[in-house]
Amino acid sequence: MSADTRTAPDRQSRTLQTARTLLASRETAIVIVIVVIIAVATAMNQSFLFSGQGWRDLLLTPSILMVMAVGSAVVIITRNVDLSVGSTLAITAYLTGRLFIDFPGIPILLVVFIGTLVGAVLGLINGALVAYGKVPALVVTLGTMYIYRGAVLTWAGSDRINASDMPRDFLHLGTMQILSIPLLTIVAVLVLVCAGYWLSSTRSGREMYAIGSEPEAAKLYGLPTTRRVITAFILGGALAGLAGVMYAARYGTISASAGMGWEFQAIGAAVIGGVAIFGGSGSVWGAAFGAILLLTINRTLPIIGIPDFWQRAVVGALIIGAIVLDRYLSARRHRQLQEARDQT
Amino acid sequence: MTRDESPPVLELVGVRKTFGSVTALADGSITVHPGSIHALVGENGAGKSTLIKVVAGLHRRDSGTFRFRGADAAFNSTAEAKNAGIAVIYQEPTLFPDLSVTENIFMGRQPRSRAGRIDKQAMHQEAARIFARLGVTLDLQRPAEGLSIADQQIIEIAKAISLDAHLLIMDEPTAALSGVEVERLFAVARSLRDEGRGIVFISHRFDEIFSLCDMITVMRDGAYVATTPTSETSNDELVTMMVGREVADLYPKDLAPIGEVVLEVKNLNSAGNFHDVDLSVRAGEIVGLAGLVGAGRSEIARAIFGVDSYDSGTVRLNGRTVPKGRPAAAIRAGMALVPEDRRQQGLVVEASLARNIGAAIRRRLSRFGLITAGIENKTAGPWAGRLQVKSSALSMSAATMSGGNQQKVAIAKWLATDPSLLIIDEPTRGIDVGTKAEVHRLLSRLAGEGMAILMISSELPEVLGMADRVLVVGEGRISADLDRADATPEKVMHAATARHEQSRQEASA
Numbered sequence: 001m002s003a004d005t006r007t008a009p010d011r012q013s014r015t016l017q018t019a020r021t022l023l024a025s026r027e028t029a030i031v032i033v034i035v036v037i038i039a040v041a042t043a044m045n046q047s048f049l050f051s052g053q054g055w056r057d058l059l060l061t062p063s064i065l066m067v068m069a070v071g072s073a074v075v076i077i078t079r080n081v082d083l084s085v086g087s088t089l090a091i092t093a094y095l096t097g098r099l100f101i102d103f104p105g106i107p108i109l110l111v112v113f114i115g116t117l118v119g120a121v122l123g124l125i126n127g128a129l130v131a132y133g134k135v136p137a138l139v140v141t142l143g144t145m146y147i148y149r150g151a152v153l154t155w156a157g158s159d160r161i162n163a164s165d166m167p168r169d170f171l172h173l174g175t176m177q178i179l180s181i182p183l184l185t186i187v188a189v190l191v192l193v194c195a196g197y198w199l200s201s202t203r204s205g206r207e208m209y210a211i212g213s214e215p216e217a218a219k220l221y222g223l224p225t226t227r228r229v230i231t232a233f234i235l236g237g238a239l240a241g242l243a244g245v246m247y248a249a250r251y252g253t254i255s256a257s258a259g260m261g262w263e264f265q266a267i268g269a270a271v272i273g274g275v276a277i278f279g280g281s282g283s284v285w286g287a288a289f290g291a292i293l294l295l296t297i298n299r300t301l302p303i304i305g306i307p308d309f310w311q312r313a314v315v316g317a318l319i320i321g322a323i324v325l326d327r328y329l330s331a332r333r334h335r336q337l338q339e340a341r342d343q344t
Numbered sequence: 345m346t347r348d349e350s351p352p353v354l355e356l357v358g359v360r361k362t363f364g365s366v367t368a369l370a371d372g373s374i375t376v377h378p379g380s381i382h383a384l385v386g387e388n389g390a391g392k393s394t395l396i397k398v399v400a401g402l403h404r405r406d407s408g409t410f411r412f413r414g415a416d417a418a419f420n421s422t423a424e425a426k427n428a429g430i431a432v433i434y435q436e437p438t439l440f441p442d443l444s445v446t447e448n449i450f451m452g453r454q455p456r457s458r459a460g461r462i463d464k465q466a467m468h469q470e471a472a473r474i475f476a477r478l479g480v481t482l483d484l485q486r487p488a489e490g491l492s493i494a495d496q497q498i499i500e501i502a503k504a505i506s507l508d509a510h511l512l513i514m515d516e517p518t519a520a521l522s523g524v525e526v527e528r529l530f531a532v533a534r535s536l537r538d539e540g541r542g543i544v545f546i547s548h549r550f551d552e553i554f555s556l557c558d559m560i561t562v563m564r565d566g567a568y569v570a571t572t573p574t575s576e577t578s579n580d581e582l583v584t585m586m587v588g589r590e591v592a593d594l595y596p597k598d599l600a601p602i603g604e605v606v607l608e609v610k611n612l613n614s615a616g617n618f619h620d621v622d623l624s625v626r627a628g629e630i631v632g633l634a635g636l637v638g639a640g641r642s643e644i645a646r647a648i649f650g651v652d653s654y655d656s657g658t659v660r661l662n663g664r665t666v667p668k669g670r671p672a673a674a675i676r677a678g679m680a681l682v683p684e685d686r687r688q689q690g691l692v693v694e695a696s697l698a699r700n701i702g703a704a705i706r707r708r709l710s711r712f713g714l715i716t717a718g719i720e721n722k723t724a725g726p727w728a729g730r731l732q733v734k735s736s737a738l739s740m741s742a743a744t745m746s747g748g749n750q751q752k753v754a755i756a757k758w759l760a761t762d763p764s765l766l767i768i769d770e771p772t773r774g775i776d777v778g779t780k781a782e783v784h785r786l787l788s789r790l791a792g793e794g795m796a797i798l799m800i801s802s803e804l805p806e807v808l809g810m811a812d813r814v815l816v817v818g819e820g821r822i823s824a825d826l827d828r829a830d831a832t833p834e835k836v837m838h839a840a841t842a843r844h845e846q847s848r849q850e851a852s853a
Contacts, residue, residue, distance in 0.1 A: 201461050203454055210440045210451050217438035220402070222423025223452050280442035334490055 026274030026282075030289040034296060041300040048303065056182055060175070061299060063184040064246045065291040068262060069269035070195045071239030073287035076270050077199070078232045079212040079279030080130060080137035085240035085266055087148035088122045089259035092244030094152055097161030097254050100170065108170050112245050119241015120234050122148060127233030131226045145263065149256075156256040163252030174249030184246050188288070191239065195284045208232060212279025268315065269294050272322045294318070351414035352377050353511045353542030354399065359408030361394055368394040372408065373568035374561045376511065376542040381533060383553045383574070384546045386563035386586055387803060392546055395563070396513055400432045401425035413510060423452075431504035432513045439496055441489035446471040448488050449503045474502045479528055493638055494525050501529065505536075512536060513544040518552060530556055549837070550579050562586055583833075595809025596785050598792055602812070603627030604662075606796035607679075607765050609648060612657035617643040618820035621657070625765065625796040630787060632811030633800040635840045640820040641800045642684055645767050648798075649681040650674040662764060675704065680758035682751075684769040684800070691742050691754055697733065698724035700742050700753050704761045727756040731786060748779030755786065766790065769800045784810055804833050816840050 038058070042049040049055060068085055075082045092115040099111050122144070129140045163171055176183045199205040207228050211218045218225050248254055273290030275282030294315060301311045352375045359372035372395040376382045384392050397403045398410070401419030410417050412428060419425040425432075439448045447454075450467050457463040471484050480498050488499065497517060504512050514533075518526045533543055533556060545557055553560065554574060562569040562585040569585050605624050612621040618640040625631045633641045647654045653669035660666065661677045671681075691700050698717070701724035731752045742750055751771070758766065771787065772780040787810060791797055801807045807814055814831040816824040816839035824839030 201464075203452065203456065203460070203462060206443075206447060206454065206462065207452060209443060210447075213440040213442040214438065217440055220422055220434070220438050221452050222401075222421055222426050224423070276442075280440065336490075 027286050027289055030273060030286065030293055034289065034293050037293070037296055037300050041296075041303050045303050048300075055180065056175075056177065057299070058296070059185040060182040060250070062292040062295040063182065063188040064243045064250065065262065065265055065269060065295055066188040066288045067191050067239050067243045067246065068266040069273070069287040069291040070192055070284045071236035072263075072266040073270040073273070073275045073282060073284045074195065074199070074208065075137075075232045075236040076267070076275050076277060077208050077212045077279055077282060078229050079215065080229060080232065081141065081267065081277075082123070082126060082137065082233060082236045083141040083263045083267075084122065084126060084144040084148050085236060085243075086259040086261060086263035087145050087152065088119050088237055088240040089244040089247060089262060090152045090256060091122065091148055092116075092119050092241040093247045093254045093258045094156050094161065094244075094256065096245050096248040097165055100166045101161070108167070108173070111170075112242070115245035116238050116241045119244065120238035122241070123234045123237015124230065126237065127230035130233065131229045149260075153256045159255075161248075161254040166248065166252065170249055171252055174246070174252070184250060187242075187246065191242070192284060192288045195235075199284060204228065204231070209280055213281070265294060266291070268319045272318050274322070274326070276326060277323070350378055352411070353413055354544070355409070355411040356395065356399070357409040359395065359398055359410060360406045361398060361403055362406055367566055369398070369405075370566040371568050372398065372405075372563075372566075374544070375571070376544055376559075378510070378542050379537055379540045380559055381537050381543045381545055381557045383557035383560040384544055384563065385548075385553065385560060385582060386569075387805065390563040390586075391566035392563055393515060394566070396432060396515055396544075396546070399425070399511075399513065400430060426507065429507075429510035430513070431507045431509035431511070432515070433497070433500045433504055433517050434515050439488040439491075439499060442487055444485050444487060445482055445491075445499060446484045448499050449474070449506055453506070470506065471502070474505050477505070478502060478532060498525070501532065505532070509541065511542045511544070513546075515546045516548065517545075518547060518549065526552070550582065554579075595806065596781065597630075597788050597810050599812075600628040600788075600792040600794075602629050603794060606662060607648070607798065608660040610658045610660075612644065612647060612654055612659070614643065614647055614652070614654040617652075618647075618817075621822055623798075623815055623822060625798050627764070627794045627796050628791050629812045630791050630797045630799055630810055632807035632814045633798060633817060634802075634804065634807045634814055634836050635817035636802075639817045639840065641817045642769055643820075644817070645681065645769055645798065645800055648674075649679055649767060651681070675761060675763075678762075678764040680704075680761055680763035680766050682754050682758055682766070682768040682771070684773065691750060691757075695742060696720075697728060697740050697742060697753055701727050701756045701760055704757050723760065724756075727760055728753075731756050731759075732782065748783070751779075751783060752786075755783070759790075763795070765796045765798065767798045767800075770802065771799060772801075772803070772806065804836060807831075807836070808833065 038049060047054045049058065068089070072082060072085065095118060096111055096115055099106055099114065126137070126141050126144055129135055129144075130137045133140070173183055178186060199208060207218070207223050210221070210223060211225050211228055215225065244259070247258060269290035270282070270287040271277055271290070272293060273282065273286030273288070275287055297314060297318070298311060301314065306314075354374065354376040356372050356374050359369060360367075361369040361372070369391040372391060374382070374384065374395070384395070386392050394403065398405050399419075401422045401424050404418065404420065412430070417428065419428070419430075440451065443451070446468055449471055454462045455466040455470065457466075468484060475482060475484070478498065478501065482495060482498065488496065491499070501517070512533075517529060530552075533545070537543055545553070547553055557574050559571060560574055560577060560582065561571045562582065564586060604627050606627050607623075607625040609621060609623045613619055621644055623631070633644070635641050643652065646652045647668075648659050648666075650666070650669050650671040650673065658665055659668070661674075661679060664677065666677050666679070667673050674681075692703065695703075698720040702715070702720045733749050733752045733756065742753055755768070755771075768787070772783050784806075787797060787799065791812075799807070799810060801810075808831055811831070812828050814824075814826045814828075814836060815822050816826070816836050818840050824835065826835060826839075
């Protein structure tokens, strides 16, 4: 038994421990980086933060990706991945437009509900193929990524839905602010808080981590692995569906190519945010902060005058850097724990 | 004991389980009464683990009677068995490395307050209470990753206690525990027995069985042999019941002339795995590497072959130093390693027999960089014949062959490289008795032809029957070097558990 173990640390040292964990956590590190980037951008251009438009864009731009990244994080935590969420977003975004055109006067809430539901069904297809078909998620969702995209391309063709096709009230939601906070940001934060609570404080949420951490052990523990994995995909799909509706409200213009490549941004955001690509660890908070970091950097680089190529390279470097950092930290921790064991 | 008053907790009669053509369990029978600790003994491969897995809901039995607490039972999943009140501590702990110690204990059964929220405080208190009962101090918040096997085992036991089970099954729980920890485990087991629970205890250590258990059931070759109260049997009687056949038939070892030193390992170290390993193997010699599961035998073999790197030390083959961490260099130098897990590491099971046999000599087979099926078949044919691989064609996929034939193919693949040293890890695991003898005859013949063989085996009779010399590994160190004539089961087991014994004596003093 290792020598440095203890059962009940007194209250004070526990508070200290909590504070130290919080300071050392990935989430905190990313928030600090985000703050630094905003500070630099604001120093270069005051209006980045201190203008109505700047403040709104700062909050509004990452909102949709945050919702998708939360879904992707849940799927990745179970040691799976969903590449089809970008295509799902395109389907529900186009569906949103079509619903307003084909059923004039349809209640907005009903459209939101239908969009989310369709996303959930597309997620269910992925989840069922992965859980029952025993096919790796990477392969299944690579396939459905093309199938879903193909479906929306066939459905929409070269047709484009414009802002004028959708009700003013709906479009207003996309830019509306409550106490200077955009509505879409509020939605994203609500999604984040609910998902964060679920993952950290309920049995089914914790089981997501367990399944991703060691699938064999999950089986021996008698956890409902199949059902949980399907749930993760349904949730990922539903959030991508919701993101599609948000996309329609935010941009007003929808074509079949909406959300192309967003699946990689969502996965990238989760990885940057400390969600281990092999499952079992990380949090949706990290993923959401990762999304904010990714898109804030994207907006900052042009301000500093960095050319387009480097903007993409920076995103790539961030992802690789995050993974290398994770590997390094976990190898170091493993080594330390092992050496401590040998000494006893 | 209350054996005659209440119905047994567990009753198995004639339970049968087969996997494809291999019969893992032919006649599993055991009756466990409440308030009793029941030992289940037998050699490796006797079917104990399969029997346990049937009870735990991991396997479904093919036929036979299975009653739990007086009612017929058939569990389709581990969750069902668990809910019925069966807790199993497996030989190798299976935990969630990313989750905390507390979460590992309660996963799937966390205490909840209103609205389904996990009551983390209640969970921690309960965990602290269980650990206090076990007399263990362990940081409940730390992740399970990096915990020693002993600590992981403690978590498994805590899990079983928190389940409040009617039946507790322990599959070699002491294999990796030190003396103090074993004593603590026994104290817990006795207090659970006194609460009227049934306990099944699997162990290879007779001293533990005689001090802890009140009943003993012996199994051999997948079948029930006998059940006897501990007080009415002896060590020797148990061994006779366990082995029950003439060892000589199964281990046809011819004495071969011993030649020059082929493999020489000096001072090999790898933090966390093994320390100060010195060993040598001569031409024509079979050296057995014995020890408990997890003692570091496979790790040593993998380091010698270069699959894993090591911290310090040297490996020399035929007098030349073999660079570390490079299997390709080891193969060129004349080494071959037939790994423990043939399905995962030894074979490409989807590929044909011929392709598997040719796999390690692809460079030699290729003509202008191309390999044709014809060349492969021409090379593989003689090997398949020589090793008596039973298959309809060389193009047959390895996946459809029996375990014994797969093992022969895995060996043939390496023999085709014409090695001077063959390292073979668990040569007969999961193989039926007939094929076992064939594999043993093959090893004996290879040694006779002057090959040096390093054989790792958890089956004591196999080591004693086949090896010219037995090296015992205990907790990552070579704890004994015994000649064939000196090697007895007692000496090997003693050396394998020497440090356990020592600390146990310290604990009781």
